[in-house]
Amino acid sequence: MANIDVSLLEDKFKEDPLFIEIKSRADIDDELFPESIKNMYPDREYSTKEARGILNKPDSTVRYYINELKDYIQPLRNGRNFRLTVTHIFRLHLVFILIAAGKTVHDLRVNLGLDIQRVEGDQNNRINGNPIKNQKQLIALMQELSRQNQLLMNQSIEYRQLIHNSNLKRDSIIKHTIEIQKKMIEKEKLQNELSEYRQQKRRDLIDQNLIKLLTKSKQPQKKIFGIFPVKNDNDGDIDNEKMLINNLEKDDKEKSLESNIKTLEDDIEKSNKDIIALEESISALNRQLESKDQILESFISYKEIASTTDGTNK
Known part of the structure; x- marks a missing residue:
């Protein structure tokens, strides 16, 4: 309806x-x-x-x-x-x-x-249905057509360059993404290595301290007058060893692993920022491409319509 x-x-x-x-x-x-x-x-x-x-x-x-x-x-x-x-x-x-x-x-x-x-002239002295009054008018028309063609050529070159730049930036985003994935895997491996190293270090220290404690425990306890027990020196050692186990100092290997992990984290953060900047740049290029599309369509439409009109009046 x-x-x-x-x-x-x-x-x-x-x-x-x-x-x-x-x-x-x-x-x-x-x-x-x-x-x-x-x-x-x-x-x-x-x-x-x-x-x-x-x-x-x-x-x-x-x-x-x-x-x-x-x-x-x-x-x-x-x-x-x-x-x-x-x-x-x-x-x-x-x-x-x-x-x-x-x-x-x-x-x-x-x-x-x-x-x-308009006053119609001789049909043979017309372009696209409009009379050409003299040679100067024809020259001016040809110059205008030449100018239009040059503008179209310049716009086409700029359009191709924008597409090329956009493709380059997209390729760069892909490369950054691959690099981020590689560095994330490498970071995870280093973190696992650091965790395992610290656990092993802690186990080794505990084993060493157990051996010391067992050795010292076999020594007879001192007594005053053979009756009153004296505080064993081992008691202080036990407290010191517990503190040492709970506050393990970082050795060179740990420091190196932590430094490498921090470097990878910084690289990943920088790559993510680069990707954001590239995406913003691509958006700006797309806006320019849309503008060029409209200009090129106008040029093409002008030429198609002029050609059609010329054919109609022949």
Whole structure:
């Protein structure tokens, strides 16, 4: 079921010059209300990418004709992007019907009262339907085409360089990630080695102290007058040995292992920071690529449309 009331749309456009011209031509008047137009929502705003699906035209072509006939289309703005209502899209639809029927942008602008009618010259003395009045005009046109081609070439070089830089940074992220994984494995091995070394060191010290304690325990206890026991010197040794076991001093091997672990931790932290910086840089490059995409699409659209118009007027 259609969402658009065709009768309301006809009433709204009854004085529109393009609508009137199409209605007056039996060969194209049946193209006014295709299903894609009828199925639009009257209260909704559309992006140019959504409009291309309704109009069955590339996004770059839609944006080209919006820019060329902005005074007629009168699109809404959302920052750098266009927003289009049913009215705007239907105006574009009228434009595309007449362009397909052989009209040029200049013809439409004249019909809409946006341009004055040009004096037609000899058909052989025309480029893209517009008369060339003299040699100076031709030279100026060729210079402009040359300038446009040079701009396109420069934009293409910059575009390729941005892609190259983005790929290099992605490769660098992969390398950093691999290095981090290797260092994490190496760090875990060193931590295990340090833990095992400390446990063995503690066991060795305990064994040594047990031997000492057993040896000293075999000595007879001293007594005063053969009756009162005297405190054994071993008691102090036992306390000192317990403190020594609980507060083992770090030897050179432990210090070396700890230093290596700390170095790996610092390297891993630095690599993670480098990855974050690279990701931010790639995001910035992607934004530049999006901007270049729009510029290149505009150039390509301009050339395609100019070529099509030239072919129509031959």
